[in-house]
Amino acid sequence: MHTRWSLRRSFYQREMDALLMALQTHDGHLSPDLKLRLEGLLGRLYREWFPRTWRKDPTYAEVIADFRWWLGVAERWSEPMPRPPRPRRVREPLANQPKRLLRMLALPLDCTERRFITAWRRFLKRNHPDVNPDQTPDERRRFAEAVALWRR
Structure with missing residues (x-):
């Protein structure tokens, strides 16, 4: 002073x-x-x-x-400066989907809703029968199984 x-x-x-x-x-x-x-x-x-x-x-x-x-x-004065608090990360809601469907899409079990929707849409674009008319019966069965498991 x-x-x-x-x-x-x-x-x-x-x-x-x-x-x-x-x-x-x-x-x-x-x-x-x-x-x-x-x-x-x-x-x-x-x-x-x-x-x-x-x-x-x-x-x-x-x-x-x-x-x-x-x-x-x-x-x-001799104390270290306080660190600013870390900004809180907003927890996104987890995807409420069956484990089997998450495994089919190669997603972790604690997958967020947003990540699931992204992976799901990519899966639909790659495997939908209207987009891929030359699918094998096994691929069609896998697609139908995934759609049946999907919770809207």
Whole structure:
């Protein structure tokens, strides 16, 4: 968020170390001078990190909430970018045809309706008696059997 530090970062590091050491020795409530020192450091860091237009006169709770948000954003920088969800493939309806007919057309048992219709029309064009008058009786029997098995 910030472009450059108004004070050296080492100042904030020293102040943070001193505050952590002071907080380690405290049990329970903070002394007023330690509380003031902590609020002063957080206020200064807030003015460093967030632009002046962020909040005009933030409360202490708003400062803490903004720091929590900022740290959450910074933690996510190391995570890999989320992949966009795969587009869902619309399942086509399966062909409701007898297994024997599907085998005659050399189709798998989980054949879709569209694939079945394509194969069925090709089969009809190749094997219909009107198109092929010189068929053998065996080929005519096979065609008649396929038509009898076909569910409309």
